[in-house]
Amino acid sequence: MTVVVLEEDSTITMATARAPTASDSTHSDNSSSNPSGGGAEGGGDDVPDNSNFECNICLDTAKDAVISMCGHLFCWPCLHQWLETRPNHQTCPVCKAAISRDKVIPLYGRGSGNQQDPRDKLPPRPSGQRTEPEPQGGFMPGLGLGEAGGFQFHFGIGAFPFGIFTTFNNWGGAAAVPPAPGTQQYQEERFLSQVLMAMGLLFLFWLIFV
Amino acid sequence: MSLLKEPPPGVTVDVDQAHTKLTEWVVHMEGASGTLYEGEKFQLQFKFSPKYPFDSPEVIFVGEHIPIHPHIYSNGHICLSILTEDWSPALSVQAICLSIISMLSSCKEKKRPPDNSYYVKTCSANPKKTKWWYHDDTV
Numbered sequence: 001m002t003v004v005v006l007e008e009d010s011t012i013t014m015a016t017a018r019a020p021t022a023s024d025s026t027h028s029d030n031s032s033s034n035p036s037g038g039g040a041e042g043g044g045d046d047v048p049d050n051s052n053f054e055c056n057i058c059l060d061t062a063k064d065a066v067i068s069m070c071g072h073l074f075c076w077p078c079l080h081q082w083l084e085t086r087p088n089h090q091t092c093p094v095c096k097a098a099i100s101r102d103k104v105i106p107l108y109g110r111g112s113g114n115q116q117d118p119r120d121k122l123p124p125r126p127s128g129q130r131t132e133p134e135p136q137g138g139f140m141p142g143l144g145l146g147e148a149g150g151f152q153f154h155f156g157i158g159a160f161p162f163g164i165f166t167t168f169n170n171w172g173g174a175a176a177v178p179p180a181p182g183t184q185q186y187q188e189e190r191f192l193s194q195v196l197m198a199m200g201l202l203f204l205f206w207l208i209f210v
Numbered sequence: 211m212s213l214l215k216e217p218p219p220g221v222t223v224d225v226d227q228a229h230t231k232l233t234e235w236v237v238h239m240e241g242a243s244g245t246l247y248e249g250e251k252f253q254l255q256f257k258f259s260p261k262y263p264f265d266s267p268e269v270i271f272v273g274e275h276i277p278i279h280p281h282i283y284s285n286g287h288i289c290l291s292i293l294t295e296d297w298s299p300a301l302s303v304q305a306i307c308l309s310i311i312s313m314l315s316s317c318k319e320k321k322r323p324p325d326n327s328y329y330v331k332t333c334s335a336n337p338k339k340t341k342w343w344y345h346d347d348t349v
Contacts, residue, residue: 057263057299072300082299085264093300 056094057082065107070097079104105129218308219243224253233258236272237307245315252277254310255286256303266297268338269306278320280349281313285330287337288313289323291344317349 055062057078064076072094083090083101092099106128217223220240227236235256241247253273259265271277271286281289292301292309323329333340 078299081264091298093298096298 062107065109066104067107068092068097068099069103069105070095070099073107074104076104076106217304218311221304221307221311223303235303237303239307239311241277242311242315246317246320247277247314250277251275254307256306263299263301266293266301266338267303267306268336269293269310270337277314278322279314279317280319280321280323280346283323283326283329283333285333287329287333287340289342289344291342294338294342295344313349 053061053065053073055065055075055078056072057074060075062073062075065073066076066079067073068079070092072092074093079093080101082093083099090100091097108128218239219242222238224236224238227234235258237254237256239252239254241250241252252271252275255268255270255272257268259267269288269290271282271288276282276284276286283289288310290309290313292298292306329340
């Protein structure tokens with residue numbers, strides 16, 4: 001939507017000193033919903049200043065807006081296209097800070113209306129990250145005995161060279177919290193404990209029958 | 211818009227030219243006052259590819275008067291990193307003009323690049339096809 005309009009006083013009155021085709025390819029699908037799109041052509045002075053919410057690449061009001069960790073606003077399609085251009089050297093177009101797909105935050109405004117899930121659009125916009133709040137401090141936090149998993153007891157066969165199997169450890173402490181079921185770490189730990197159990201049983205049979 | 215409303219001093223866009231062909235602009239600029247280029251007038255030609263702004267425009271000096279500068283070849287090609295590898299889609303024509311005026315203004319001695327005659331004979335017409343080596347931050 002970067003049209004150059006010539007007025008009587010021979011000044012170019014479109015959004016910027018920017019050549020055509022800046023956004024034609026990236027925004028063909030949503031030009032109708034751009035609140036400032038139609039109005040800007042009448043001349044800059046009577047249009048409210050929306051420049052705070054302009055994409056730094058296409059200079060239109062940002063659509064499917066994302067913001068970088070360095071605080072710069074872009075349309076996700078614009079930024080995605082830029083990141084694709086230089087996959088090995090992804091920098092913020094404004095300040096050249098290192099950025100990446102995982103380091104931008106989507107902005108969801110209230111006025112976006114019947115917006116479909118932006119992740120269904122192409123190119124997909126990265127989803128928001130939501131960090132759980134800090135837990136409110138459990139029962140006897142110093143010892144950790146009141147919390148599940150605060151006390152762990154490992155037992156193995158105690159014959160001399162294999163004494164390493166006998167471990168008593170983790171009397172409380174933060175490191176003893178078991179991984180949540182379903183995570184990869186949980187699966188790995190379960191696998192490891194099954195292997196150790198099998199080794200212990202084999203050793204037991206060997207002691208008895210040999 | 212910002213280029214026309216608040217251009218760097220001495221910079222004007224040739225609107226008629228831009229109107230006939232949107233992808234080719236000519237910008238008139240004057241050397242900043244108080245510098246070696248004070249009072250001199252230059253024309254910069256911008257060519258925008260279909261990939262703009264994700265690809266940098268092709269920017270060269272055109273016309274009779276090419277500034278004499280250690281980073282500007284006599285055929286108008288400019289050795290300036292933001293025109294190739296340091297390009298950013300957030301840069302505007304205004305920003306490029308300002309960079310070039312700044313580059314001119316910080317010049318201490320008017321001279322051509324040391325490899326000027328060789329480069330001008332062998333280079334492509336498109337400066338973006340040159341593999342530039344950016345090594346001098348002082349000018």
